[in-house]
Amino acid sequence: MNSTALPHPNYLRARRQSGQTEDPRGDVLRLEAVPFRLISGAELPEVTVAYQTYGTLNEARSNAVLICHALTLDQHVANPHPITGKEGWWETAVGPGKIIDTDRFHVICANVLGGCLGTTGPKEINPRTGHPYGIDFPVITIGDMVRLQAAMLDQLGIPDLFCVIGGSMGGMQVLDWAARYPERVFSAIPIATTARHSAQNIAFHEVGRQAIMADPNWRGGDYYGGYGPKAGLSVARMAAHITYLSEAGLHQKFGRKLQDREALTFGFDADFQIESYLRHQGSTFVERFDANSYLYITRAMDYFDLAADYGGLLANAFKGTRTQFCVASFTSDWLYPTAESRSIVHALNAAAAQVSFVEFETDKGHDAFLLDVPEFYDVLRGFIGAAAEKRGI
């Protein structure tokens, strides 16, 4: 595709700044290259992508940074969330003068395929039936998410990316990007992630899915317009949230402290602060997330095994790559422990890729990738700065 023939993507930005009513989805793009064929072979007749952009694309179109979001996050990286009102999930790292400097880079983050904040997913209308997809939505993969992002960039006229960055499931997309479109990725930063979902990872996801599907309000996935499986989704979130923290972090933050009471109540109320905290996490989550999306996205993660797509050898996925990699992990992350990052690094080494790798000391568990861990940010700043210099931006 001749991308220069397309309108410069900043026209979208100009449109938004012109005072149009703020759509909670951010910018919205209807995919022209439809039907969108999935890796499974299924096809989506219509696809919408909701995304946010920050900063200006330069004339050479060489300064685009794609942020890939994690399981339950979305495109609202560096602006107040339209539903919760909370600040963007990575505002500590993305913004003017920050590590991902929006004065310097054109930052893009799109809601993933199967998501629930504007991009086509199970809660959107199936054009074939006129009703929400529900579980008629085809099973998607991490590769499908990445292919859709690439199709979006094609349509926006962004030929390649200076950097693809993301943590957790975002990191899986980063790895898939680098393997699938090596010529389009100048630098890649997979954080706190894995190239293959482990049995333990799948196990926790299965608990979450079963909690949702055991909720009578799930109704076989056909609950739109009704109450929905809030209890099930809440339990799924509570269980998952534990895996994002660490034992030491939990102990330090909560210990056995009691919640608004002097003594145990000898009942099943939330006596302990940790119980109250998890219940709060669960109940706020259901307000902003769709249960069916949770099923589909966790499934996509479970199916992720990058080596399997390349003859069983992860190094083959990166053969001949010229992308510069910076892999990061955290000591207390037991969901995607450092060993997973190391195996990515080994594969990159075997493929003779340019790779840096650092493990950061923290008790914040898997969630550390979302937090301002100073050493982590120092390394990101150094890597991105040096890569930008090499790229000439």
Next chain:
Amino acid sequence: MATREVDIRARDIRVDLLEIGRMIEPGSRVLDIGCGDGDLLYHLVHDRRVDARGMELTREGVNACVARGLSVVQGDADRDLVDYPTGAFDYAILSQTLQAMRDTRAGLEQMLRIGRRAIVSFPNFGHWSVRLQLLFRGRMPDTQTLEYPWYNTPNIHLCTIRDFIELCAELGVTIERFLAIDAGGKRSRTANSTRRANLMAEQALFLLAFNGERDSTGAPIYRPR
């Protein structure tokens, strides 16, 4: 007054590192094991046009390297060298780190599996000042190149130049070049034979190769221990 653009990331580099740089052909692939803050790597990449990577144990060192635009992996030379593919590099460098490895022999074996050649530098425990300190003071030596007290030193496997040469012979490793280096890192002109250097040189720099038999994967078959 004319001003000059100064690359703030380039620093004064130890003279012995310059000697290492001179041993490496431009355009080759290099792994610097125990690369510290990346001084040698930076020199190799920018001044010698070498495709150089690093491995460093300390997080601070890795951070410093990554911030300088270098590709460095956090890792332990004793544990993580096995993960590199055979023949991945033209040179594997171990600069002033040999004496800190837990299993020095295995480390050397790995280096000549990963790299077609190995460059190794280390402080010479056979230097006359070391010998004199032991002989006359009866105390562990305290020298410019061995500055740690005995109870708190990372240098757990000190050796003399002769010791090292013997280890190379045991492994069937060929010494292609040898340089005697003084405490300041300069080439020592007074000690061109290894025998003399064992007494006169504060540091030693070796260029090694393995020319013996290899297995089907291309890994050297070393003489058994």
